[in-house]
Amino acid sequence: SRSIRLAVVAGDGIGPEVVAEGLKVLDALGMKIEQTPYDLGAARWHRTGETLPDSVLAEIRQHDAILLGAVGDPSVPSGVLERGLLLRLRFELDHFVNLRPVRLYPGVETPLADTRPEDIDMLVVREGTEGPYAGAGGVLRKGTPQEVATQESLNTAFGVERVVRYAFEQAARRPRKKLTLVHKNNVLTYAGDLWSRTVDAVAAEYPDIEVDYSHVDAATMFFVSQPERFDVIVTDNLFGDIITDLGAAVAGGIGLAASGNINPTGAAPSMFEPVHGSAPDIAGQGKADPTATILSVALLLDHLGLADEARKVEQAVADDLIERQGAWAARSTREAGDDIAERVAG
Amino acid sequence: SRSIRLAVVAGDGIGPEVVAEGLKVLDALGMKIEQTPYDLGAARWHRTGETLPDSVLAEIRQHDAILLGAVGDPSVPSGVLERGLLLRLRFELDHFVNLRPVRLYPGVETPLADTRPEDIDMLVVREGTEGPYAGAGGVLRKGTPQEVATQESLNTAFGVERVVRYAFEQAARRPRKKLTLVHKNNVLTYAGDLWSRTVDAVAAEYPDIEVDYSHVDAATMFFVSQPERFDVIVTDNLFGDIITDLGAAVAGGIGLAASGNINPTGAAPSMFEPVHGSAPDIAGQGKADPTATILSVALLLDHLGLADEARKVEQAVADDLIERQGAWAARSTREAGDDIAERVAG
Numbered sequence: 077s078r079s080i081r082l083a084v085v086a087g088d089g090i091g092p093e094v095v096a097e098g099l100k101v102l103d104a105l106g107m108k109i110e111q112t113p114y115d116l117g118a119a120r121w122h123r124t125g126e127t128l129p130d131s132v133l134a135e136i137r138q139h140d141a142i143l144l145g146a147v148g149d150p151s152v153p154s155g156v157l158e159r160g161l162l163l164r165l166r167f168e169l170d171h172f173v174n175l176r177p178v179r180l181y182p183g184v185e186t187p188l189a190d191t192r193p194e195d196i197d198m199l200v201v202r203e204g205t206e207g208p209y210a211g212a213g214g215v216l217r218k219g220t221p222q223e224v225a226t227q228e229s230l231n232t233a234f235g236v237e238r239v240v241r242y243a244f245e246q247a248a249r250r251p252r253k254k255l256t257l258v259h260k261n262n263v264l265t266y267a268g269d270l271w272s273r274t275v276d277a278v279a280a281e282y283p284d285i286e287v288d289y290s291h292v293d294a295a296t297m298f299f300v301s302q303p304e305r306f307d308v309i310v311t312d313n314l315f316g317d318i319i320t321d322l323g324a325a326v327a328g329g330i331g332l333a334a335s336g337n338i339n340p341t342g343a344a345p346s347m348f349e350p351v352h353g354s355a356p357d358i359a360g361q362g363k364a365d366p367t368a369t370i371l372s373v374a375l376l377l378d379h380l381g382l383a384d385e386a387r388k389v390e391q392a393v394a395d396d397l398i399e400r401q402g403a404w405a406a407r408s409t410r411e412a413g414d415d416i417a418e419r420v421a422g
Numbered sequence: 423s424r425s426i427r428l429a430v431v432a433g434d435g436i437g438p439e440v441v442a443e444g445l446k447v448l449d450a451l452g453m454k455i456e457q458t459p460y461d462l463g464a465a466r467w468h469r470t471g472e473t474l475p476d477s478v479l480a481e482i483r484q485h486d487a488i489l490l491g492a493v494g495d496p497s498v499p500s501g502v503l504e505r506g507l508l509l510r511l512r513f514e515l516d517h518f519v520n521l522r523p524v525r526l527y528p529g530v531e532t533p534l535a536d537t538r539p540e541d542i543d544m545l546v547v548r549e550g551t552e553g554p555y556a557g558a559g560g561v562l563r564k565g566t567p568q569e570v571a572t573q574e575s576l577n578t579a580f581g582v583e584r585v586v587r588y589a590f591e592q593a594a595r596r597p598r599k600k601l602t603l604v605h606k607n608n609v610l611t612y613a614g615d616l617w618s619r620t621v622d623a624v625a626a627e628y629p630d631i632e633v634d635y636s637h638v639d640a641a642t643m644f645f646v647s648q649p650e651r652f653d654v655i656v657t658d659n660l661f662g663d664i665i666t667d668l669g670a671a672v673a674g675g676i677g678l679a680a681s682g683n684i685n686p687t688g689a690a691p692s693m694f695e696p697v698h699g700s701a702p703d704i705a706g707q708g709k710a711d712p713t714a715t716i717l718s719v720a721l722l723l724d725h726l727g728l729a730d731e732a733r734k735v736e737q738a739v740a741d742d743l744i745e746r747q748g749a750w751a752a753r754s755t756r757e758a759g760d761d762i763a764e765r766v767a768g
């Protein structure tokens with residue numbers, strides 16, 4: 077089989093540690109991988125002022141997929157790396173689907189009382205290339221009492237329809253066949269109306285799928301009180317950001333939450349990353365849980381059509397989680413990676 | 423003592439039922455109240471097409487405070503009553519503080535495992551008159567594949583500073599003296615920067631207050647994993663909407679969550695309402711929990727400087743909640759109101 081060309085952006089903080097374990101697990105599958113590491117993140121910005129040079133972006137495009145660790149450091153002004161590197165990759169590579177499974181694995185402790193694994197099994201399809209993340213907005217009379225700062229959410233029929241269609245496709249493949257739109261269409265009436273009309277229109281092509289709507293505020297409530305309400309969720313970029321962190325929390329913590337930034341057209345490589353950030357407070361100490369990155373590798377394999385390998389990785393993680401019995405055992409990042417890689421290889 | 427002029431907007435769904443119990447408790451205090459009921463909401467809109475006529479708004483202004491039940495009905499297009507009535511009241515009366523205590527009362531069941539009342543005691547100060555709620559935005563080429571829909575978040579130094587100051591004042595009066603800004607300043611950089619700079623500037627005047635920052639996505643995680651992290655939270659209109667519903671959920675449910683829409687200048691009456699909506703599915707059945715409305719009455723009393731009366735109502739609710747032992751007992755809305763009113767009177 078041909079080898080996979082993988083661009084690796086380990087990034088900041090715990091990024092390099094968790095990415096190393098993700099790659100270890102990939103190796104354990106015995107696949108041919110050509111890795112290209114890219115030195116991007118806080119260190120490069122301090123050294124050169126660059127976040128993502130055009131030439132690097134052009135190179136990254138030549139890969140089959142991207143594995144990303146985490147981006148962001150307190151030494152860099154908030155937003156510089158997030159907008160200049162992470163979001164730039166998502167936007168330039170047209171990752172219009174930000175796929176975030178929210179699933180409570182057996183053996184994992186949830187902060188919710190009386191909640192079982194079968195109660196939490198959702199797939200959040202978060203839009204990735206527009207909405208409030210467009211970067212539109214500005215500031216007038218900065219630093220004066222007359223300052224005005226704006227942020228604009230840009231939503232297009234094109235952008236909404238393609239991600240809604242993707243979400244329906246996903247819902248059609250799942251046993252429950254339910255799709256919930258999460259928005260705030262009673263306040264954000266222009267954008268909310270576009271999203272609601274689009275869901276209604278596409279729903280007509282999927283008569284088997286049960287369609288539901290929840291305001292984002294109510295959705296956060298249901299995440300803790302009735303998570304079993306949800307199967308597939310489709311939502312905008314900002315609401316998706318918020319509810320998937322909450323989803324991670326109820327499904328046992330950010331150390332387990334995987335994500336894929338997907339361009340389903342294949343016109344550019346998709347990018348896989350843990351939902352967690354760079355966690356500078358624990359960086360370099362071997363304390364980070366690599367599981368989220370390893371599960372992101374499973375999403376990567378799925379995206380490349382390697383379903384058997386993806387299932388192997390997921391199963392290894394599932395078995396490891398049961399063995400761990402909920403508590404994050406006294407293992408280093410590396411030992412956790414070793415344990416999972418061993419299961420994958422074995 | 424002079425009597426309180428109270429405008430009563432019972433509204434839709436369970437609104438009238440819960441408002442009746444709030445008024446019952448107010449009566450039980452033996453205070454002189456001049457109530458003016460306003461017939462606003464879905465029924466009026468269907469009858470006349472009006473949401474909030476200017477003449478009614480002018481009348482409402484002549485009151486000391488407003489008690490509101492809930493607004494919204496499935497028979498009315500989403501947003502019509504929310505924007506035309508509820509948000510219009512908040513904006514016209516310049517309710518720039520949306521005050522939402524999040525507190526786990528003893529005896530109340532929380533969906534969080536291992537969480538005690540002392541872990542959840544926050545005060546969310548949500549901005550109420552700008553941000554993404556401004557209503558700015560528009561739609562182009564509606565209904566075509568080229569549709570573009572925008573929503574604009576408008577943030578002003580004037581608007582942010584006044585609510586941030588209010589939040590610092592509140593933090594200064596609480597034992598923990600901690601204030602957390604919740605925003606998303608790594609993505610919404612223009613607005614986030616204004617909020618962050620404003621908090622930093624005001625913080626210099628409050629050296630005793632510990633100041634913290636959390637991205638909204640992380641904040642939702644902390645609400646379920648470490649709610650004890652928070653004391654006073656200050657945040658924008660949309661983030662405040664989302665996290666206070668989540669806060670209600672972790673503090674035992676939307677049936678207990680009170681709020682005040684406050685104009686601290688006194689230039690217009692403030693408005694008190696339960697955080698929950700109109701819940702049309704259970705309307706008219708006596709199933710709604712009036713506690714959130716009764717706690718909103720306590721906030722109303724506090725706002726009018728009637729602290730002793732406010733404490734009496736809060737204490738009556740606290741005692742009732744302990745007696746109920748977490749479970750929403752087999753009481754009707756009216757019986758629950760009777761029980762609490764009796765404690766207040768006794």
Ligand SMILES: CC(C)[C@H](C(=O)O)[C@@H](O)C(=O)O
Binds near residue numbers: 158351
């Ligand atoms: C780091 C930040 C820009 C990012 C986002 O908001 O999308 C993160 O929170 C995420 O969810 O991947």
Ligand SMILES: CC(C)[C@H](C(=O)O)[C@@H](O)C(=O)O
Binds near residue numbers: 509
């Ligand atoms: C009904 C709706 C407009 C309102 C809001 O979004 O503010 C409600 O959710 C609330 O929190 O009071």
